Amino acid sequence: MRTSRLEAxxxxxxxxxxxxxxxxxxxxxxxxxxxxSHSATGFLTYLLSFVYxxxxxxxxxxxxxxxxxxxxxxxWANLHLLxxxxxxxxxxxxxxxxELARTPLIVYGVNLLAAAVAYYVLQLAIFRAERPDSLxxxxxxxxxxxxxxxxLYLAGIASAFVASWLAVAFYVVVALIWLVxxxxxxxxxxxxxxxx
Amino acid sequence: MRTSRLEAxxxxxxxxxxxxxxxxxxxxxxxxxxxxSHSATGFLTYLLSFVYxxxxxxxxxxxxxxxxxxxxxxxWANLHLLxxxxxxxxxxxxxxxxELARTPLIVYGVNLLAAAVAYYVLQLAIFRAERPDSLxxxxxxxxxxxxxxxxLYLAGIASAFVASWLAVAFYVVVALIWLVxxxxxxxxxxxxxxxx
Amino acid sequence: MRTSRLEAxxxxxxxxxxxxxxxxxxxxxxxxxxxxSHSATGFLTYLLSFVYxxxxxxxxxxxxxxxxxxxxxxxWANLHLLxxxxxxxxxxxxxxxxELARTPLIVYGVNLLAAAVAYYVLQLAIFRAERPDSLxxxxxxxxxxxxxxxxLYLAGIASAFVASWLAVAFYVVVALIWLVxxxxxxxxxxxxxxxx
Amino acid sequence: MRTSRLEAxxxxxxxxxxxxxxxxxxxxxxxxxxxxSHSATGFLTYLLSFVYxxxxxxxxxxxxxxxxxxxxxxxWANLHLLxxxxxxxxxxxxxxxxELARTPLIVYGVNLLAAAVAYYVLQLAIFRAERPDSLxxxxxxxxxxxxxxxxLYLAGIASAFVASWLAVAFYVVVALIWLVxxxxxxxxxxxxxxxx
Numbered sequence: 001m002r003t004s005r006l007e008a009x010x011x012x013x014x015x016x017x018x019x020x021x022x023x024x025x026x027x028x029x030x031x032x033x034x035x036x037s038h039s040a041t042g043f044l045t046y047l048l049s050f051v052y053x054x055x056x057x058x059x060x061x062x063x064x065x066x067x068x069x070x071x072x073x074x075x076w077a078n079l080h081l082l083x084x085x086x087x088x089x090x091x092x093x094x095x096x097x098x099e100l101a102r103t104p105l106i107v108y109g110v111n112l113l114a115a116a117v118a119y120y121v122l123q124l125a126i127f128r129a130e131r132p133d134s135l136x137x138x139x140x141x142x143x144x145x146x147x148x149x150x151x152l153y154l155a156g157i158a159s160a161f162v163a164s165w166l167a168v169a170f171y172v173v174v175a176l177i178w179l180v181x182x183x184x185x186x187x188x189x190x191x192x193x194x195x196x
Numbered sequence: 197m198r199t200s201r202l203e204a205x206x207x208x209x210x211x212x213x214x215x216x217x218x219x220x221x222x223x224x225x226x227x228x229x230x231x232x233s234h235s236a237t238g239f240l241t242y243l244l245s246f247v248y249x250x251x252x253x254x255x256x257x258x259x260x261x262x263x264x265x266x267x268x269x270x271x272w273a274n275l276h277l278l279x280x281x282x283x284x285x286x287x288x289x290x291x292x293x294x295e296l297a298r299t300p301l302i303v304y305g306v307n308l309l310a311a312a313v314a315y316y317v318l319q320l321a322i323f324r325a326e327r328p329d330s331l332x333x334x335x336x337x338x339x340x341x342x343x344x345x346x347x348l349y350l351a352g353i354a355s356a357f358v359a360s361w362l363a364v365a366f367y368v369v370v371a372l373i374w375l376v377x378x379x380x381x382x383x384x385x386x387x388x389x390x391x392x
Numbered sequence: 393m394r395t396s397r398l399e400a401x402x403x404x405x406x407x408x409x410x411x412x413x414x415x416x417x418x419x420x421x422x423x424x425x426x427x428x429s430h431s432a433t434g435f436l437t438y439l440l441s442f443v444y445x446x447x448x449x450x451x452x453x454x455x456x457x458x459x460x461x462x463x464x465x466x467x468w469a470n471l472h473l474l475x476x477x478x479x480x481x482x483x484x485x486x487x488x489x490x491e492l493a494r495t496p497l498i499v500y501g502v503n504l505l506a507a508a509v510a511y512y513v514l515q516l517a518i519f520r521a522e523r524p525d526s527l528x529x530x531x532x533x534x535x536x537x538x539x540x541x542x543x544l545y546l547a548g549i550a551s552a553f554v555a556s557w558l559a560v561a562f563y564v565v566v567a568l569i570w571l572v573x574x575x576x577x578x579x580x581x582x583x584x585x586x587x588x
Numbered sequence: 589m590r591t592s593r594l595e596a597x598x599x600x601x602x603x604x605x606x607x608x609x610x611x612x613x614x615x616x617x618x619x620x621x622x623x624x625s626h627s628a629t630g631f632l633t634y635l636l637s638f639v640y641x642x643x644x645x646x647x648x649x650x651x652x653x654x655x656x657x658x659x660x661x662x663x664w665a666n667l668h669l670l671x672x673x674x675x676x677x678x679x680x681x682x683x684x685x686x687e688l689a690r691t692p693l694i695v696y697g698v699n700l701l702a703a704a705v706a707y708y709v710l711q712l713a714i715f716r717a718e719r720p721d722s723l724x725x726x727x728x729x730x731x732x733x734x735x736x737x738x739x740l741y742l743a744g745i746a747s748a749f750v751a752s753w754l755a756v757a758f759y760v761v762v763a764l765i766w767l768v769x770x771x772x773x774x775x776x777x778x779x780x781x782x783x784x
Binding site for chain 4: 007008011012014015016018019020022023025027028030031032033036047050054057058061179
């Protein structure tokens with residue numbers, strides 16, 4: 001089974017998720033800067049989730065450059081990832097409308113964590129489908145960032161019990177870590193003379 | 197006529213359906229877990245419909261790997277299927293907002309049934325367009341799952357008159373049956389050395 | 393300039409238009425069939441607009457099978473068509489919420505007419521871009537249906553002043569005329585041994 | 589890294605942005621032309637933003653015809669552009685609902701400006717990725733329109749302090765300037781016998 005339609009479908013879903021979040025940004029009630037300022041939290045949480053979906057798209061893109069063979073399990077592992085990502089507009093909006101209250105922050109962190117786990121499961125499903133010679137497995141290597149993220153999400157979730165801004169800080173830090181594109185794939189492609 | 201644009205369009209519609217359903221998930225009124233718990237039914241019905249759309253995308257994907265030739269009738273049979281699937285957000289939201297009341301459960305079941313019939317009709321249209329040598333027809337074979345689903349939907353609809361949870365149980369069972377990917381296509385492709 | 397990205401973008405926009413219309417279908421207020429019956433007009437107008445968008449996708453698909461060369465003017469003529477089509481959710485919702493009042497019916501008819509004119513203009517732009525040897529121009533021929541539709545839309549608009557149902561009837565008739573796929577393209581492709 | 593998936597994802601996001609703006613067009617309260625007339629501002633601002641997104645899609649399309657090589661920085665520069673464009677529905681709706689009040693007009697202008705800057709940054713990122721032999725750099729040349737637009741946006745923002753209609757006029761003028769498709773790319777492609 002080729003990956004082109006899985007990629008196209010994932011692109012479609014991610015494009016929609018990243019865009020409909022803006023529909024949750026309520027238009028200010030009045031015409032002043034003061035009115036607009038009430039959208040500040042909404043704007044920043046939108047930005048954060050936009051970056052997160054961008055990261056997933058980016059990594060998904062890089063990952064599938066090295067995938068040659070998939071099966072039904074990979075299709076479902078991919079849908080599983082998309083499911084958790086599709087909840088971002090919901091958890092983001094809740095976090096925004098409660099002005100970063102504790103429980104919504106925790107739930108958002110759980111959502112981030114679930115997506116990270118789903119991404120990891122997707123990777124495993126691909127390794128299995130491509131057994132025994134997965135280029136991806138070779139390229140992923142020790143996967144430091146992938147292993148660090150869940151830890152930081154958990155730290156963020158835990159710190160929400162102490163202070164909201166601390167939880168937000170953890171979530172922002174993970175995003176920043178990933179903003180640096182995943183060069184492993186690029187260098188692997190370059191080093192092995194592969195062309196996706 | 198080639199199938200690539202039909203597949204791309206279907207991917208687009210399915211990606212949108214699966215994603216906009218999340219817009220029907222109302223953001224909790226307050227910042228507590230208690231508030232979030234009111235979204236539990238919404239979350240579970242969203243999950244169910246997400247899985248159903250995922251199943252259709254999955255089977256659609258598998259099916260069109262074996263389709264070589266389509267005509268105008270297939271295009272319309274495909275749109276007919278997409279029409280019924282596009283109503284999922286509507287019937288899902290009604291079921292959710294009425295906390296699984298009887299009539300909405302029945303209407304949801306009718307929607308599931310209509311989509312299943314439309315999928316069957318699409319298959320027939322493809323058989324006809326590819327006559328006399330449809331690979332798909334060959335691969336589909338006796339189509340046990342395809343014939344069992346409508347029966348279970350009808351049982352679900354009927355059981356809604358007895359108890360809501362029974363209807364839900366039937367709808368969940370059909371989803372579980374299909375979660376197992378349609379390996380007929382995969383094995384057919386493998387056995388006949390075809391590459392989609 | 394190749395047509396693939398224009399087709400992909402159009403597919404995306406049409407897929408979204410056809411799907412977001414369902415968001416205008418308000419979830420019934422209560423859990424009874426009586427409550428659902430209030431959605432009847434909404435359901436039927438949704439069906440009508442779904443079929444119309446389906447027709448445009450279908451014809452667009454057929455048309456671009458014969459297009460080999462486009463330019464900037466074609467891109468804008470295509471966006472012009474998409475603009476009018478993007479208003480369908482708006483005019484459909486107005487028609488629905490006013491229970492088929494006269495003015496909304498007229499405005500819907502004007503929207504249908506504007507899209508038909510935009511489609512015609514797109515065709516002319518393609519003829520010009522492919523000058524002097526447009527396969528499409530050859531295949532379109534006398535374009536009876538294309539010339540009949542605007543007349544019927546105008547008749548529908550005019551008849552809205554007499555009776556709502558008459559206007560609806562005209563709009564439904566045009567849809568039925570087009571539901572028969574545009575076989576000119578298919579037969580042209582077949583007759584000339586072209587493969588899109 | 590090839591550009592096909594970046595283009596597909598961008599097409600998806602742009603298609604969604606251009607289409608969901610119509611959801612911000614509120615269905616008139618009553619069934620008369622008088623009721624519809626309240627949507628006039630909404631219709632015109634929708635048209636303006638539709639044209640702007642159309643321009644970006646158009647230029648994006650032309651630009652990537654000449655791009656052969658991208659890297660992770662280009663992916664993020666592209667997402668950065670999409671981020672600002674994704675705010676158009678929000679700033680457009682605010683401008684519309686306040687009937688073109690001063691602050692919303694300024695914010696809309698800032699949004700236009702930010703997108704223009706993001707587009708410019710994307711171009712630079714592409715030049716860098718394709719170093720030393722960027723066809724795009726060669727084709728873009730002096731980029732008069734690209735340098736003029738930000739100036740006009742700033743003039744529009746400034747003039748909003750004087751009169752609303754003047755700001756709108758500036759924004760409309762930039763759109764008109766760009767409506768003329770970017771023939772530099774087309775002529776470059778033609779002149780150098782390239783085929784995208």
